[in-house]
Amino acid sequence: MSGVSVKVSDLFLRCLEAEGVRYVFGVPGEENADVMISLLDSDIEFIICRHEQGAAFMADLYGRMTGEPGVCLGTLGPGATNLITGVANADMDNSPVVVITGQGATTRLHKDSHQAMDVPKMFEPVTKWGATIWAPQNTTEVVRKAFKLARAEHPGATHIELPEDVAKADVDDEPIVPGMKVRRPAAEDKAVARAVELIAAAERPIVLAGHGCVRTRVTTQLNRLIDETGMYVTTTFMAKGAVSDRHPQSLFAAGLGARDHVIDAFEDADCVICVGYDFTEWHPDRWNVVGDGGTPKDIIHIDFEPAEVDSAYRPAVEVVGDLANALWQINESLTAACRDKGTEALARMRRTLEFEILEEHAMDPGFPVKPQRALHDIRAELADDDILISDVGAHKMWTARHYPTYEPGTCIISNGFCSMGIALPGAIAAKLVHPDRRVVGLMGDGGFMMNVQELDTAFQYGIAPTYVVWDDSAYGLIAWKQEAHFGRTSHTTMRHHDLVAVAQGFGCHAVRIESTDELRPALTEAFAVTDRPSVVVVPIDYSENMRLTKRLGQVVAH
Structure with a gap:
């Protein structure tokens, strides 16, 4: 006192x-x-x-x-x-x-x-x-x-x-000043030893990295695990960047649809190492199909807390403790039998994904712009440590699959509560935290209109994120799912709107591209604006949604 x-x-x-x-x-x-x-x-x-x-x-x-x-x-x-x-x-x-x-x-x-x-x-x-x-x-x-x-x-x-x-x-009182950082306990030795035994015995293991790997910056130990074992790794949407998508053992992100390529890897795996994995990101019944032809598999649960009880998630061992330390303990205990766990099938899958994500649509001139080409151009304009924040909608699914990510925390996808409207205000906060980085808020026109008023907040404080709005005058993801399930859509379209005029009314730099080749110059121009937000409106070709569904199967939103 x-x-x-x-x-x-x-x-x-x-x-x-x-x-x-x-x-x-x-x-x-x-x-x-x-x-x-x-x-x-x-x-x-x-x-x-x-x-x-x-x-x-x-x-x-x-x-x-x-x-x-x-x-x-x-x-x-x-x-x-x-x-x-x-x-x-x-x-x-x-x-x-x-x-x-x-x-x-x-x-x-x-x-x-x-x-x-x-x-x-x-x-x-x-x-x-x-x-x-x-x-x-x-x-x-x-x-x-x-x-x-x-x-x-x-x-x-x-x-x-x-x-x-x-x-x-x-x-009469004084603030309670925070003390030393609370250290989390280390994992139990027997659990670590059992995890190593299961990795050594596995013939076709795969690593599933979840959001906990990004939250707690375990990149060093996670990369060491896959480097030393040769195992391939896929991330949830929220864990993109936990392992660089340039890594030759990265299978990019999982969770798009029931028959995306990486599902084959899970069905064939005999051991899945789940690191920092949360059910809200991607439920285990999507990748661990019980009693329906999938290979029986051992699950190794590595997280801060014991595993949730679920019929599709029955760990053979739970390694509970500080995540980085648990991975370090496992890495220190790896044996010769834990090496060379990659397979030629997964190497082929990696090459297929590289082609589809990085090359197939890189030069597609079609207009309106295909989602794959739009993401290719955005990725080409951003440095590895620049930040993309995805709103919720059809673009989120495309971002998860077709936006390679190279550092943790540089591709933000909300995939737990998964609320539309997050990207526009969220990009303001991201730019406050990292004023020296380019920040892109990617959204559909529906999500843009949900919190469009915060453009005025960004303008007032001179905060300069760049917003890329995929314009189809519809709630695109709902239309996609309706079309896939019912063969028709219901009440998903909106009237045509002049989003450039709306943005300019809030004081933003704003432009609507009229050809695919205009996208990268428009982004370059927007990034050069440093005293106010910018809005780049991109007419988008969502006919690609159903094409992807026909190729890969039903698309799910988590």
């Missing part, structure tokens, strides 16, 4: 500063007014968003890019309900986020009153933990716990509610 009382809202901001918070994304309201005024005396920058959902998506991407909790703020009632989609997305995608909501005075919460609702109860299903600060002296503990739990594996969202009368109160 200092012996000097301060207002709770001032102490609250000091607690955020102690946690290393640089930005708060949000919308001001009456019931969080004291916090807003306290921000005037803080080093934390408040990013004024145009909608609370945009604020939550920005916090989500900030958390993904940094590993530190992104912070979003809204008021009570409608401010809180507007936040919830972005918060749910962060929690299911394992992004560390702390969401702060105002609330009416505690003296009126026991009865019907203006805009008051049980916000903590509403947030319970989409957060790891939440609490109301009922008493001024609880402020420091609640903030510290919210940040500690948001960071902890598996990371996710936590919630703090601050009633307005508590925020105005005085208290």
Whole structure:
């Protein structure tokens, strides 16, 4: 105690500063007014968003890019309900986020009153933990716990509610300064030894790298495992870049459809090594078909927590502990029998995927632009460490399959909660974190319109991501799935819209290409704009969707 009382809202901001918070994304309201005024005396920058959902998506991407909790703020009632989609997305995608909501005075919460609702109860299903600060002296503990739990594996969202009368109160207290980083325990020796035995005995093993490999930067040990064993590796959508797609044993990303080439690798495998793998990314019944002709296989589960119980996921061994350390222990224990685990069948598959992803459509002149050509040109314009954020829609499926990724955290695909509208606000946060890198938000016209108002936020703060909008005047993924399943579509089309005029109305640099050869020059021009966002509208040929379905089988969205 200092012996000097301060207002709770001032102490609250000091607690955020102690946690290393640089930005708060949000919308001001009456019931969080004291916090807003306290921000005037803080080093934390408040990013004024145009909608609370945009604020939550920005916090989500900030958390993904940094590993530190992104912070979003809204008021009570409608401010809180507007936040919830972005918060749910962060929690299911394992992004560390702390969401702060105002609330009416505690003296009126026991009865019907203006805009008051049980916000903590509403947030319970989409957060790891939440609490109301009922008493001024609880402020420091609640903030510290919210940040500690948001960071902890598996990371996710936590919630703090601050009633307005508590925020105005005085208290004599100091922030709880975070201590040393909490170290996760090492895996148990017998589990490591058993995993090595299974790898040694396997004839056709394959590695499935999940999002945990990106979150915790285990690239060095993961690459060492595949280099020393010769095993081939595929990643989930959210783990793209955990192993460079230039690696000769990379089978690119898995999860597009039931009969994509890599499914053959899983069906033929006798051992699957799952590293940092989350079910929300790609359910095991997609790759481990039980009792339907698939080869019986041993599953090695390597993760921070024990495996979820599922009839299609029955590990022969669970290596539970710090992920990087667990891989290091396995690598240190590899024997001669663990070497040369690649097969000629997987080498041929790699060559087939290289052709389809990197070469087949690289020079296709067709217009509207084919998805494969559009992604080829975007990839050619971006450096290895530049960042692409995919929204949700048909373009997400194409990005997962046809956008090779070379470094972790450089291709962001939401594939847990999987909400449309993430890419436009998310690219703003990514550009704040990495102002020296090119950041592309890739979206369909449907996703673009869901959070288009945040273009104004980017313009206000001089933040300059480049948005590439695939325009087909429809909800393309839903149309794709309807066509594949029913042979026709229902209520997926939108009226034609002038997206360039919309973007220019928000102050953006904007252009619509009129030929395929205009795409790369348009991207180069957009990247040269550094003081405001840019929008490149690309008429897209989604007839390729059904062509891919006919080649590979039913496309699924996870």
